[in-house]
Amino acid sequence: MGSPHPPTASGPGCAAAFPPAYSCRVMEQRCAPAWILTAIVCAVLLAIGGCAGSARAPEAQATEQVRQPVPILMYHVIGPAPTGARLPALFVRPAHFAAQLRALERAGYEAVTMRQVWDAWHHGGRLPRRPVVLSFDDGSAGHVRHALPALRRAGWPGVLNLAWRFLPDTGGESAVRRLVRAGWEIDSHSITHPDLTRLTDAELRSELTESRARIRDAFGARTDFFAYPSGRLDGRVKRAVRAAGYLAATTVRAGYAKPTADPYALPRIQVSGGTSGPALLRRLRDLRP
Numbered sequence: 001m002g003s004p005h006p007p008t009a010s011g012p013g014c015a016a017a018f019p020p021a022y023s024c025r026v027m028e029q030r031c032a033p034a035w036i037l038t039a040i041v042c043a044v045l046l047a048i049g050g051c052a053g054s055a056r057a058p059e060a061q062a063t064e065q066v067r068q069p070v071p072i073l074m075y076h077v078i079g080p081a082p083t084g085a086r087l088p089a090l091f092v093r094p095a096h097f098a099a100q101l102r103a104l105e106r107a108g109y110e111a112v113t114m115r116q117v118w119d120a121w122h123h124g125g126r127l128p129r130r131p132v133v134l135s136f137d138d139g140s141a142g143h144v145r146h147a148l149p150a151l152r153r154a155g156w157p158g159v160l161n162l163a164w165r166f167l168p169d170t171g172g173e174s175a176v177r178r179l180v181r182a183g184w185e186i187d188s189h190s191i192t193h194p195d196l197t198r199l200t201d202a203e204l205r206s207e208l209t210e211s212r213a214r215i216r217d218a219f220g221a222r223t224d225f226f227a228y229p230s231g232r233l234d235g236r237v238k239r240a241v242r243a244a245g246y247l248a249a250t251t252v253r254a255g256y257a258k259p260t261a262d263p264y265a266l267p268r269i270q271v272s273g274g275t276s277g278p279a280l281l282r283r284l285r286d287l288r289p
């Protein structure tokens with residue numbers, strides 16, 4: 001939701017366990033403790049045709065799938081739910097998050113940004129064989145403390161849907177810059193996280209344009225994508241999002257995002273606290289178009 005804000009493998013088996021879309025670069029990151037064996041694996045790959053040119057390279061296998069539907073996962077807080085939390089399902093423990101990432105990797109998923117999805121859908125860009133977007137709503141400390149290192153280990157980017165009023169909870173501008181440096185995309189989730197359907201036209205315009213401008217000015221990010229706070233939208237809000245210059249916007253409706261659907265009402269898939277890796281994969285299978 002745009003929520004009510006609540007506040008490796010190693011050795012030879014490593015190569016066998018990698019999803020097909022992986023590059024040697026990512027393999028090195030993942031297998032860092034066993035770099036010698038990784039080097040041997042890469043040397044063998046190079047000997048049989050070059051790692052970059054092998055069937056494992058995303059570019060080599062995505063040609064016919066550039067317009068495919070993409071699951072956009074929706075996370076909120078990465079961290080334990082405090083006692084008495086009003087919406088405990090919005091809290092995902094770091095250990096559960098790490099297990100979900102491992103399950104996604106083993107199943108062959110590779111994380112991408114909204115920009116990559118958009119470019120693949122509309123500008124001939126390429127996606128990996130099994131793309132997934134990991135989006136994090138609001139902005140909170142666990143995004144930097146837990147999600148950032150876990151995603152970095154996988155060599156994956158995240159997408160922060162930042163509501164500007166929660167910037168201090170996230171750790172301030174320096175913390176968000178760490179995300180940007182790690183390849184994260186920073187998108188807008190408004191300034192104050194209001195129910196946009198209840199605002200005047202002027203207030204609505206301010207929430208949409210001001211949040212975009214602040215993110216751009218602070219982080220140099222283009223911020224072409226928006227996430228509706230608490231998933232609240234109607235026709236007027238959608239028109240305002242478009243008029244503010246956003247290319248697309250995500251909701252809390254469950255499902256895959258499709259290139260042929262309304263770009264200002266893209267579904268996502270909420271990942272709730274306690275969701276196991278296998279349960280997440282089942283959910284993705286069940287919702288796949």
Ligand SMILES: [Zn+2]
Nearest residue numbers: 001002003137
């Ligand atoms: Zn939110």
